[in-house]
Amino acid sequence: MVTTASVPDRDKAAYWNDAVSRALVPMAVVPQGDGPFDGRIATDRLGYLRVSTMEADAKRISRTPRLIARSSEEAFVGIGVQVSGTATVIQDGRRAEVGAGDLVVYDTARPYSISYPQRFATHVFQLPRRVLGVVEADIRQVTGTAIGTADGFGSMLVPFLAALAASAHAYPPAVADRLAGNVVDLFSTLVAERTGRPTPEADTARAHLVLRVRKHINQHLGDPDLSPESIARALRISIRHLHRVFEAEGITVGRLIQHRRLEECGRELARRGRRAPTVSVVAQRWGFVSPAHFSRAFRAVYGVSPREWRSLRVADGDGGPGPVPRGISGQQAGRSRTTDGKGSPIT
Missing domain, CATH: 2.60.120.10 (Jelly Rolls)
Known part of the structure; x- marks a missing residue:
């Protein structure tokens, strides 16, 4: 005092x-x-x-x-x-x-x-x-x-x-x-x-914040400490406000982080080449600390193990990201990567 x-x-x-x-x-x-x-x-x-x-x-x-x-x-x-x-x-x-x-x-x-x-x-x-x-x-x-x-x-x-x-x-x-x-x-x-009136400006502000969150996720996807709490701290907002903003997105922030990580893992595992990294290296690169947790999460979303996914995709000669993961709509998947305005993802 x-x-x-x-x-x-x-x-x-x-x-x-x-x-x-x-x-x-x-x-x-x-x-x-x-x-x-x-x-x-x-x-x-x-x-x-x-x-x-x-x-x-x-x-x-x-x-x-x-x-x-x-x-x-x-x-x-x-x-x-x-x-x-x-x-x-x-x-x-x-x-x-x-x-x-x-x-x-x-x-x-x-x-x-x-x-x-x-x-x-x-x-x-x-x-x-x-x-x-x-x-x-x-x-x-x-x-x-x-x-x-x-x-x-x-x-x-x-x-x-x-x-x-x-x-x-x-x-x-x-x-x-x-x-x-x-x-x-x-x-x-x-x-x-x-x-006592609707505020379109507030919707604009919410949409802008959502884009900032998605961009932050894409830029820090490989950080194992990336979480809703770390995002809220980095953007200097409350965790409650962060979750409230994402209520209209049809996916929680935590699930979005995991789906983006799995998407990048799936894409990298599908690449062909003599020096393709191991499954554990790919998982660690995209923020998964536990190989066992990564395998369970990958199977839950894609329906196959990471190794089976790699074998199937390489055999098909397809290096693309593959089908939309289970539990996330096509619209959500389409929004899961922030773009630079030219259609290229910001990573």
Whole structure:
């Protein structure tokens, strides 16, 4: 926790400005009222979210265009849950009067200001824009608007966030990651409720992410550690969001990885030549650690063992990839390789 308690009165304002800018994002902080300023702020990590609890005397904070231009940190969507006192939030031409128990959303990529006319306490959740899967136009529709517990989905979201902020420090990393994904999902639900309309842009964003995932799989297919978890980390999204994005693809990420590996193994085993690699070498090259597991997976999909497959394909003089594996449709197989726009697979 950072507090002004032991800071000399003449230095409190500057100290607090620096503390808030480091805990949240760079901003201008101006204390209001007479007498020495008092404030304290505690910040925890909840997976990829930052959760801060702030209690302070009256003040006004501003996120100006100049500060935004000079900032090097990534953009966040902030969710403030007012614990006590009141606040006035201005962003995107809207003015929100926020009371105790209300929630307000703001975007750190665009200018905003928040005024606290008297002593207050608030929880602030900072959600990285990159993990949201929500288009900017829809985020703009919820910024600068107070949402209370009587406002539809707010009746569930506000108490949940308040309780989560109070215990954010207590969760082990695996649980914290899951809870971060839950917060992102709930925020997306809130945006959907407030906008009340279908978002073709969101479909475009989902399709773009699917292509990024498929490209990452193709580029790292030989890595035995390739998994949904490693993909989520590399693309800086939650594992929950990754699985949700692939629900419309008709195949899970794990099965897609395995089918792509088996497809490449099948293609390589079908090649003719005097120096054809052994089955175990092919399996290892495409990310299979256990030869026995590879053989079982190959037989389950193609109906024959890897060696039988090689004998049959070489005898037929066919070096192609062969039939579509069992359990995956032709459409899915056609999408399983990301192309460079000219029909050539990206590997």
